[in-house]
Amino acid sequence: MMAMRYDIRLTIDYIYESPAAGARQILHVMPLAIEGRQRLIAGSLQIEPKPAMRQDRLDFFGNALTELAFTEPHSDITIVLKARVEVSGSAAPRAPSPDLPGLARALDAHTDLGPRSPLHFLAPSPYAEPVRDIAHWARTHLQPGAQVADIVERLGLALHREMRFDAEATTVSTPPAEAFASRHGVCQDFTHIMIIALRSLGIPAGYVSGYLRTLPPPGRERLEGADAMHAWVSAWCGPETGWVEYDPTNALFPRDGHIVAAYGRDYADLAPVRGAMRIAGGQTTDQFVDVIPVEEPVA
Numbered sequence: 001m002m003a004m005r006y007d008i009r010l011t012i013d014y015i016y017e018s019p020a021a022g023a024r025q026i027l028h029v030m031p032l033a034i035e036g037r038q039r040l041i042a043g044s045l046q047i048e049p050k051p052a053m054r055q056d057r058l059d060f061f062g063n064a065l066t067e068l069a070f071t072e073p074h075s076d077i078t079i080v081l082k083a084r085v086e087v088s089g090s091a092a093p094r095a096p097s098p099d100l101p102g103l104a105r106a107l108d109a110h111t112d113l114g115p116r117s118p119l120h121f122l123a124p125s126p127y128a129e130p131v132r133d134i135a136h137w138a139r140t141h142l143q144p145g146a147q148v149a150d151i152v153e154r155l156g157l158a159l160h161r162e163m164r165f166d167a168e169a170t171t172v173s174t175p176p177a178e179a180f181a182s183r184h185g186v187c188q189d190f191t192h193i194m195i196i197a198l199r200s201l202g203i204p205a206g207y208v209s210g211y212l213r214t215l216p217p218p219g220r221e222r223l224e225g226a227d228a229m230h231a232w233v234s235a236w237c238g239p240e241t242g243w244v245e246y247d248p249t250n251a252l253f254p255r256d257g258h259i260v261a262a263y264g265r266d267y268a269d270l271a272p273v274r275g276a277m278r279i280a281g282g283q284t285t286d287q288f289v290d291v292i293p294v295e296e297p298v299a
Contacts, residue, residue, distance in 0.1 A: 003088035004256040005041070008211055009290045010081040010229070012273060017281030019073035025275035028209065028262045029081045030064035037089030038260055046080045061115045063262035063270060070277075079273065084294065085259050091245030092253035093149040097237040103148050104202055106238050116243065118204035118236035120265065127207075127266035128195045131177045135200035148203055148237040152246050153253075155197055156233070159190060160251035172267070187249040188267060191231040194248045195266060204236040207266045208245055213257040213291045227291040229272060234263060259291065 010029055033040045045066055047054070053069035070077075098106060110119060124130055141158050142151065162183055169184035176196055179189035191207055198205035212230035232247035232254060245254050262270035272287075 002256070003086050005084065005086045005294045006211075006213065006259060007290075007292045007294050008081065008083045008085060008259065009288075009292075010079075010211075011286075011288045012079040013286045014077045014283055015285075016075050016279055016283045018279060019075050020070070020277040020279040021073045023068075023070040023074070023077075023275060023277035025068040025070075025077075025273060026271075027066040027068070027079065027273055028059075028063055028270040029079070029272050030066070030261065031083050031085045031211070032063065032260045032262065034089075034260060037087065037091070039086040039088070041084040041086060043081070043083035046082075048078045048080075049074050059269075061263050061269065063264070068275075087256045087259060090253060090255045091234075091243075091258070092255075093237060093241050093244045095240045095242075097147045097149040097241040099145050099147060100151070100202060103238055107202070107204070110239075116263070121204035121206045121234075121236065122199060122202070124199075125265040126268040127192050128176065128199065130200065131180065131196050133177065134180055134193055134196045137180075138197035138200050142201070148235075149241055149244055151201065151203065152198065152233075152235045152237065152244060155194060156246040156248040157251055159194055159197075159248040163190060163193075163248075165190075165249060187231045187247075190248040191233050192266060194233045194246070198233070198235055206234045207264050207270065208232045208234050208260060208262070209264070209267075209270045209272065210261045211259040211289060211291050213259075213293070227289045229261075229287070229289055230258070231267070232258065 030043050031040050051068040052071040055067045057065055059065040141154055164184050166184040167186055170179050170186060170189050176192040179185035180193050195205040209231055212228055214227050232245055234243050234245050236243050247254055264270040
């Protein structure tokens with residue numbers, strides 16, 4: 001597989017109706033370095049106004065996390081990420097996987113509790129509580145004796161066929177059950193629904209946040225800021241296959257157009273920006289993402 005290099009620029013603007021004070025923010029936006037798949041060549045994160053405290057560290061899952069604290073009143077915040085990344089691997093399965101009973105036996109024998117242990121990704125989590133209708137839907141798509149990796153792909157394809165991408169249908173707080181019932185939503189909804197479906201079958205599944213290289217319609221020029229932060233699914237398919245990823249919004253195993261920023265159980269673990277502040281009134285938010293190839297594919 002050829003490697004691709006990208007320049008990524010993310011800009012997030014917050015504007016407040018009245019000055020905010022005592023704000024604390026946690027950011028998960030820096031692309032990861034993943035051995036054999038993704039290389040972070042360079043990256044910087046600029047914050048305006050300058051925070052009173054900034055700490056860059058790794059979270060439990062090994063994601064790059066930036067913690068900010070603001071003590072002075074401020075009417076806006078601008079976050080600018082610039083990064084160059086080389087993507088050279090695929091997240092598709094590379095080895096045969098067991099069937100569901102075989103996976104259950106492998107999980108029973110699993111004792112590792114490190115950051116990427118599948119045992120962390122079986123139980124309900126804040127954005128992926130069990131939903132009976134989703135569990136029933138998952139069982140209707142099972143085939144006897146199917147390998148786990150094939151189940152992941154089959155469910156992802158079915159969700160892609162049955163749901164319609166609709167940027168206006170949901171918000172970040174829309175429950176997966178509601179998005180599933182209407183069969184409308186965005187990548188976050190597709191991802192949470194698929195996580196719930198996989199976990200209901202005993203397949204460890206988590207949330208991947210990152211950047212997606214998008215292409216303009218034929219004959220149209222690419223627009224700056226038209227790319228997007230994206231979300232897709234990570235699923236553990238047994239000790240030999242390990243973790244694979246699937247993008248149900250686009251019905252594919254991620255390749256060189258998906259750039260990983262963070263792994264977690266669901267959106268709550270790795271929201272791009274999360275925090276709290278003292279404020280009166282509301283706020284507006286704008287987000288712009290550019291994912292730009294910087295050269296021809298690298299051999």
